[in-house]
Amino acid sequence: MQSVGLPAEPLVVIQPTKRWSLLSFKDIWAYRELLFFLTWRDVKVRYKQTALGAAWAILQPLFMMIIFTIFFGRLAGVGSSGIPYPVFALAGLVPWTFFSNAITASGNSLVGSANLITKVYFPRLIVPTAAMLAGLVDFVLAFILLVLLMLYYQIVPTIQLLFLPVLVLLTALFSLGVGTWFSALNVKYRDVRFALPFLIQLWLFVSSVILPSTAIPLKWRWLLTLNPMSGIIEGYRSALFGLPFDWPALGIASALTILTLVFAIYAFARVERSFADII
Amino acid sequence: MAPIIRVQNLSKQYYLGGPSAAYSTLRESLMDLARKPIRALRKNGSAPQLWALKDVNFEIERGEIVGIIGRNGAGKSTLLKILSRITEPTTGQVELYGRVASLLEVGTGFHPELSGRENIYLNGSILGMTRKEIETKFDEIVAFAEIEKFIDTPVKRYSSGMYVRLAFAVAAHLEPEILVVDEVLAVGDYKFQQKCLSKMHDVATLGRTILFVSHNMGAVSRLCQRTILLDEGRIVKIGPTPEIIQTYTVSNSLGRAEYLQPAAPDKAMHLRRAAILKDGEMRAEVGYHEDFSVHLEYEINRPVSGGNVGIGLFAADGACIFASADFDVHPELLELREPGYYHADIDLPAQWLANGMYVVQVYLSSAAGAVVYDCPEALVFTIVDTGTPGSKYGVKRLGILQPMIEWRTERTNP
Numbered sequence: 001m002q003s004v005g006l007p008a009e010p011l012v013v014i015q016p017t018k019r020w021s022l023l024s025f026k027d028i029w030a031y032r033e034l035l036f037f038l039t040w041r042d043v044k045v046r047y048k049q050t051a052l053g054a055a056w057a058i059l060q061p062l063f064m065m066i067i068f069t070i071f072f073g074r075l076a077g078v079g080s081s082g083i084p085y086p087v088f089a090l091a092g093l094v095p096w097t098f099f100s101n102a103i104t105a106s107g108n109s110l111v112g113s114a115n116l117i118t119k120v121y122f123p124r125l126i127v128p129t130a131a132m133l134a135g136l137v138d139f140v141l142a143f144i145l146l147v148l149l150m151l152y153y154q155i156v157p158t159i160q161l162l163f164l165p166v167l168v169l170l171t172a173l174f175s176l177g178v179g180t181w182f183s184a185l186n187v188k189y190r191d192v193r194f195a196l197p198f199l200i201q202l203w204l205f206v207s208s209v210i211l212p213s214t215a216i217p218l219k220w221r222w223l224l225t226l227n228p229m230s231g232i233i234e235g236y237r238s239a240l241f242g243l244p245f246d247w248p249a250l251g252i253a254s255a256l257t258i259l260t261l262v263f264a265i266y267a268f269a270r271v272e273r274s275f276a277d278i279i
Numbered sequence: 280m281a282p283i284i285r286v287q288n289l290s291k292q293y294y295l296g297g298p299s300a301a302y303s304t305l306r307e308s309l310m311d312l313a314r315k316p317i318r319a320l321r322k323n324g325s326a327p328q329l330w331a332l333k334d335v336n337f338e339i340e341r342g343e344i345v346g347i348i349g350r351n352g353a354g355k356s357t358l359l360k361i362l363s364r365i366t367e368p369t370t371g372q373v374e375l376y377g378r379v380a381s382l383l384e385v386g387t388g389f390h391p392e393l394s395g396r397e398n399i400y401l402n403g404s405i406l407g408m409t410r411k412e413i414e415t416k417f418d419e420i421v422a423f424a425e426i427e428k429f430i431d432t433p434v435k436r437y438s439s440g441m442y443v444r445l446a447f448a449v450a451a452h453l454e455p456e457i458l459v460v461d462e463v464l465a466v467g468d469y470k471f472q473q474k475c476l477s478k479m480h481d482v483a484t485l486g487r488t489i490l491f492v493s494h495n496m497g498a499v500s501r502l503c504q505r506t507i508l509l510d511e512g513r514i515v516k517i518g519p520t521p522e523i524i525q526t527y528t529v530s531n532s533l534g535r536a537e538y539l540q541p542a543a544p545d546k547a548m549h550l551r552r553a554a555i556l557k558d559g560e561m562r563a564e565v566g567y568h569e570d571f572s573v574h575l576e577y578e579i580n581r582p583v584s585g586g587n588v589g590i591g592l593f594a595a596d597g598a599c600i601f602a603s604a605d606f607d608v609h610p611e612l613l614e615l616r617e618p619g620y621y622h623a624d625i626d627l628p629a630q631w632l633a634n635g636m637y638v639v640q641v642y643l644s645s646a647a648g649a650v651v652y653d654c655p656e657a658l659v660f661t662i663v664d665t666g667t668p669g670s671k672y673g674v675k676r677l678g679i680l681q682p683m684i685e686w687r688t689e690r691t692n693p
Contacts, residue, residue: 010285010374016367037404041390041397048392119387120405121364276366277293 042134106179346503377456386446391435534563
């Protein structure tokens, strides 16, 4: 251990923030290892002391698929763009489950980390981000189930499959935006904890998980495009099953995702410094 | 020499019961919004404010260990939280010429389900260590914590001692230029505490700077050369530790050093004044190493026989430590007290009462007729820990008294 030389300029100047100083991305980069460790912790801890363990990541979408198949596929005879309904539904449920779990986990992450936030400094944005990233492991597991089901139905993917990573990225970014905003809101308004499950339930019905967007009357379909999740989920189906992409819907979804993310980070940064005082 | 920490005009304001005081619900916020116009009309009707820190200025040089003392609510924790960037100041600024690690608690972020090994990595990275640093220090940390055998056991199965040892071991291996430590030494067993203290000392001799907040004057006087005394968010004094502890002990007026009553000629016996005195000076705080006296003044307005003046000393929790009456040593007072104004001093020895708060009850009565004339809880004082045997060695001793008693120990079998 060598003695430490003092820099001429202060390493850190602590001052009241006057404006939102574009959230120190440099700071977040400096703490990237913490982001890794928090994500790793969330992954490791998630299924501790559960009998079924990581199987939960598969069971959730699997049972939803079975239920949807019985009620919507068989009983209601919902159209599914020429794809067998079970695999149609699962292709929507896998990203949907990721999204709903990610925004729940992120939304509650800051409040759940009150102990950390009041004791140690680090860029707070790491907390909801880690909560979202941890969900990706479940997403991959559930995706394996989807691949198996596609094999069973002998659905051969086309070149469009190459678009899949973009869709995963979009899903992750949109989840991050929504989750981050809710996490900041949750610090001040604990209503979020109660509103979120309710909101997710409603959101499911307008996200083209159960029905293809084409089942909605043309007059109302533009409303659906205002929900990025609808465009994204339809995008997954196009990429997986070789159906034609709805480019305008995907474009709007991407634009809205970026808008959501920018807004969420702005809202987050505005209140970030006071978290420790109110949480 | 250039300072490593420069604090300038630092202030921090909290709103009490205001919108940001506690977490609120949306409904409350909407209600607030609805009330706001009315509130604006009322002027000054806004939420009460509290300056947790006000115009704090100081500089700390590299390699110093500086203590921060003060009563609860003096602003110590707020200062630490600002220095460790957990909360931000309302005005003013801090310049830090080095990497800061704060230790406001040991084991921050420990997860009970994870193993010791996993928690070392997690906690280390939360405290700001890089993965490389943790890897190189890993064995040292495990050895320091003395938990080699349990390194792969989930920490929820650890005893509390093991848990704290592991937590502190990680923290002790931080190598920041500035270490900010809150009262974390109050945990763990004596032997381990000594180890931590000497580790902290080593850290400082390597040119690192430590800010140490504590209520334990023993630990502060052992570790710190310089100390900052805070009161109500302001710096009262900065200087050499013994001098600052002295100031703190004397000025801190928690308690009631004096009890005064006007004359009451209609009562046969009447307590006029009671006080805690040290060298003729009134004190509500007395150091463990100081002797002091309880001073009483009372008037006798009619001859009283069978009269009795006594005091009872009670611990803060209400336990009676002793009761004593003047006729114990002066039986003649029991027979007759002539009218007049009396003074009495009861001397209490140094190094006898443990640190803590005490209440003195004064008792004036006629033993014969069982008439109680006066029985106020007249005085409240605190014995300040200026190094009780317990605190010196880092443990809380049992018992209300912490007397220094002579031990005659001989070795008979050489």
